[in-house]
Amino acid sequence: MSNGRTFSATRNTDPETTSVVKDFLALIKIGIVNSNLVTTFTGMFLAIQFTGRHFLQELDVLVCIMLGAALIIGGSGAMNNFIDRDIDPIMKRTKSRPTVTGRFKPKFVMTLALSFLIVGEILLFTASFAAGMWGLVGIFAYVVLYSMWSKRKHVSNTIVGSISGAIPPVIGFAAIEPALGPGALALFLIMFAWQPPHFYALAMKRTEEYRAANIPMLPVVKGFKRTKYSMFFWILLLFPLPFLLPELGNGFLVLATTLNLGWLLLAIKGFTTKDDMKWANRMFIYSLNHMTILFVAIVIFAIFS
Helix, strand or coil: CHHHHHHHHHHHHHHHHHHHHHHHHHHCCHHHHHHHHHHHHHHHHHHHHHCCCCHHHHHHHHHHHHHHHHHHHHHHHHHHHHHCCCCHHHCCCCCCCHHHHCCCCHHHHHHHHHHHHHHHHHHHHHHCHHHHHHHHHHHHHHHHHHHHHHCCCCCCHHHHHHHHHCCHHHHHHHHHCCCCCHHHHHHHHHHHHHHHHHHHHHHHHCHHHHHHCCCCCHHHHHCHHHHHHHHHHHHHHHCCHHHHCHHHCHHHHHHHHHHHHHHHHHHHHCCCCCCHHHHHHHHHHHHHHHHHHHHHHHHHHHHHC
């Protein structure tokens, strides 16, 4: 009987525990954390290869960088949720966030965010002074320049937000090579140019929600046609950027150009499509696959270059 009651109690609390974990992961924006850790690792790995060091000898730095980056990205995400708790209830995409439902109180969210940011920065500075400084740049760009300033005031908010999204690979690179170099610049520019068409596709899908929340996203202010031209422009800018990494060989350049060409052709289809929402969804999915394949390829080609 005792074992039966214990099992029943455990079973009954599982959904609650699962819900808390789910809300916590939503609070720190785990999807953004994971994607940015891919680029952080790529930056560090590329620096190791370019400087002729051995990966296994840098495991302590790897732990500090990956954990530190995860914490500052998660902390910044939680801070963004804290800042946006007045507009999130308006949007379908964000109305279930724990800061909206009341699962996590504002004081707790702020405490968690600051704790993550402080501990994360300590870990980054432990890896290298340059990595810690670039971490601070990323935090400032996302929390202040994007979340507190441009998001609600300027149609260029997506471009401003792209600065912070391009910082993680630089943090990883700086942990090994503080002086950075062309490799770090290439990764920064690739991520910077990749983000506008990625987020514009999402903004098109959520245009009416952004309009209701009074967020001046490009599709809201300028319309779909202007947004499509901007996406086309940013994808074009991606084409020369892989050539800043000639060390990775011709195979990488061919792959990167093929990925960019596929995205460009899909962007061109947007000018004649009869279903903007379906097209925007395809652009969004393609952008995710583009980034993942490209950065995994950078690691693979760096190993064999």
